[in-house]
Amino acid sequence: MTALSLGRGWRLRVVAIVLVGLLGAPAWCAAGDEKTTPTRPPDNQPEARVTVRTPPIHVAPLQVDVNMVVVNVTVTDPYDRIVTGLDQGNFQVYDEKVEQKIVAFSTEDAPISVGLIFDSSGSMGDKIQKSKEAALQFFKTSNPQDEFMLISFADRPDLITGFTAKFESLQDRMLFVKSGGRTALLDAIYLGLSEMKKATTNRRALLVISDGGDNHSRYTESDIKRAVKESDVQIYAVGIFEPPAARARTPEEDNGPGLLAELSEVSGGRMFSVEDSNELPDIAEKISIELRNQYVLGYKPSNLIRDGRWRRIKVKLNPPKGLPPLQIYARTGYYAPTQ
Numbered sequence: 001m002t003a004l005s006l007g008r009g010w011r012l013r014v015v016a017i018v019l020v021g022l023l024g025a026p027a028w029c030a031a032g033d034e035k036t037t038p039t040r041p042p043d044n045q046p047e048a049r050v051t052v053r054t055p056p057i058h059v060a061p062l063q064v065d066v067n068m069v070v071v072n073v074t075v076t077d078p079y080d081r082i083v084t085g086l087d088q089g090n091f092q093v094y095d096e097k098v099e100q101k102i103v104a105f106s107t108e109d110a111p112i113s114v115g116l117i118f119d120s121s122g123s124m125g126d127k128i129q130k131s132k133e134a135a136l137q138f139f140k141t142s143n144p145q146d147e148f149m150l151i152s153f154a155d156r157p158d159l160i161t162g163f164t165a166k167f168e169s170l171q172d173r174m175l176f177v178k179s180g181g182r183t184a185l186l187d188a189i190y191l192g193l194s195e196m197k198k199a200t201t202n203r204r205a206l207l208v209i210s211d212g213g214d215n216h217s218r219y220t221e222s223d224i225k226r227a228v229k230e231s232d233v234q235i236y237a238v239g240i241f242e243p244p245a246a247r248a249r250t251p252e253e254d255n256g257p258g259l260l261a262e263l264s265e266v267s268g269g270r271m272f273s274v275e276d277s278n279e280l281p282d283i284a285e286k287i288s289i290e291l292r293n294q295y296v297l298g299y300k301p302s303n304l305i306r307d308g309r310w311r312r313i314k315v316k317l318n319p320p321k322g323l324p325p326l327q328i329y330a331r332t333g334y335y336a337p338t339q
Contacts, residue, residue, distance in 0.1 A: 067304060068104070069095070072203075072234065072268055073295040073315055074329040082293045083326055086319070094314040095301045104298030111145035112291055113163060113199030114138075115192045115233075118174075119210035121154045121183040127240050127277045128179045131209050134238065134280035135174060138207065139167050141288040149195055150174070153188035154181030155216055163199060185210055185256070186217035186224050189263070193231050204233045205269065205291060209280075211240040213256025221259060225266070229310065230335060234269040236287045237261070238280065241273055268331030308338040 071093065075083040088105040116135055120128065139148060148170055150160040160173045185208075192206045228235060237260040257273060264271040270290070272283050297315070304311075315330040 067300050068298050069301060069313070069334060070104070071297045071299075071313060071315060071330055073297060074268075074270070074290055074293070075295070075317065076327045076329070078324050078327075080327075082290055084293050086295065086317075088297075090318050090320070091295070091297055092316040092318065093297055093299050094316070095299070096303055096311050097314075098303045100299040100302060102297050102299050104296070106296040107294075108296075109143070109292045110203050111143060111147070111201045112203040112205060113147050113149075113196065113201045114142075114204075114291075115149045115151060115196055115206045117157075117185075117188050117192050117206055117208040117210070118150065118152045118177065119154075119183065119185070119208075119212075120152045120177050120179050120181075121211075122180050123183070124179045124211055124240075127211055128177070130277035130280045131240070132174050132177070134209060134284035135207075136171060137281040138284040138288050139170055141285050142167070143292070145201075147200060149192075151188055151192055151195070152177050153184050154179070156184050157188035157191045159191065159195065162195070182216035183210070183212060183214055184216045184218075185212075185214040186219045186221065189224055189235075190219050190227060193227050193233060196231065196233050203291075206233055206235045207284075207287065208235065208237040208260065209240070210237070210256070210260070213254065213259060224259075224263065228263050228267050229333070231267075233267060234291075234331070235264045235267040236269040236291075237264050237271040238283055238287075239271060239273045240277055240280070241275060266332050268329060270329055304336065306337045306339060309336055310334075311336050 073091070075086065077083050084107065088102055091102060091105075093100045093102060116138070118131065118135060124131065142148070144165070147163045147165045149163045150170055150173060152158050152160050160177070161169060164170065189206065189208065196204050196206070239257050239260050241257055257271075261271040270287075272287070274280060274283060301311075310333050312333045313331060315328055317326055317328050319326050
């Protein structure tokens with residue numbers, strides 16, 4: 001599929017379509033094994049992949065003047081393993097509760113631009129080393145065509161490095177990140193969304209690694225929620241949260257997990273909660289694999305009204321017979337154009 005793109009993800013865009021499908025019928029099997037249903041991975045083994053064959057920052061609203069919506073979709077099995085190999089006929093898309101005709105379908109692993117939003121506040125002191133290892137593990141599992149940027153935040157966000165494909169540069173910069181100060185999480189996400197406009201690929205995501213909610217930002221939750229909805233960026237969050245009995249937090253910090261989960265959901269990404277920082281590298285690798293195994297669906301809304309309002313999207317799955325229940329992750333909507 002070739003695209004004359006005005007942005008990726010949930011923006012509407014012009015697509016010159018050579019309809020891309022999967023070659024051949026899907027062969028349903030777990031990674032390394034031919035079974036129609038997944039089996040639980042052995043304890044302490046890597047999780048298998050199911051293969052089915054701060055100054056003010058301004059994020060401008062999407063300017064939409066074409067009529068294709070592009071939706072990125074992740075599918076997982078009951079053990080949270082990635083499911084690949086589905087075809088176009090296994091998906092249904094609804095726009096404002098009206099079923100739409102899918103006119104573009106792809107599963108290609110295209111290059112991606114990822115912004116890492118890294119918490120270096122004082123509360124990260126005993127977790128920052130494992131968090132750095134998680135970030136480096138994410139970079140190591142990237143493709144040569146991918147690009148990354150790094151934003152560290154404590155009292156305020158700091159753009160450590162702009163987009164680069166040089167892994168060594170990111171690794172060197174990470175070594176000098178130290179913990180200290182309060183947590184300007186919302187400001188950091190806002191800066192990340194702004195910097196994503198400089199990305200050179202059509203696929204874009206933010207990876208947020210943080211241990212709590214915001215307690216020092218200028219921007220509000222409403223500001224961030226609006227900015228995420230207006231962007232074409234998926235958000236993946238890794239929340240490092242102590243067990244509830246061990247927490248001594250402000251109300252803002254207590255709201256952190258819920259906020260990160262909401263931002264991830266509306267953008268079509270996911271949030272992962274971690275209590276043991278030793279799990280962080282594995283989680284980071286899991287997110288990297290997930291980003292490279294997404295379905296891309298395109299449709300032209302049959303019921304589009306150019307009123308600038310939020311339009312809800314619902315993606316449903318019709319899996320082949322014999323499979324267990326599968327979970328879908330996709331963005332929940334987009335703002336309609338006004339012209």
